[in-house]
Amino acid sequence: MSAADLIAECVRLGVSLTPALDYEGPEDVLAGGMEDLLRDRKIEVIRALVGSAGTEVRDGSAGPDWRIEWLREVGMLALRWRDATDPETKALLRELLAETPTTLAEWLHLGDMICNAEFDLRRAGKLPPIPTFRP
DSSP states (O other), X not given: OOHHHHHHHHHHHTOEXXXXXXXXXXXXXXXXXXXXXXXXXXXXXXXXXXXXOOSSTTOSOOOXXXXXXXXXXXXXXXXXXXXXXXXXXXXXXXXXXXOOOOSHHHHHHHHHHHHHHHHHHHHTTOOOOOTTSOO
């Protein structure tokens, strides 16, 4: 069982979790093995709940589905687009924002396009930072 599966199972069984991995819920569920699973996988579950402490915005859990990752990327692109002052940069970011993948394969292709565009813009000194994150 992955950490995401364990978290989903907790939600299904009425066990609420906090980032410090305090938990409360029905005693029969906790005593029936859930408490042991949570204790044994504590670090993995905490990372899945809050993500990693890396400086890259994309570090950490993207959620159970590629669409969650896509939504997160759209949000970051929108912030970069909003703060861009160069017209060509704004146009490129707007084109990427307009894309809406409908399959994992389409998302992976778009994700590559986004990474390549950000790399090129960063190298040219034209990539606006995401507020509250390092450039």
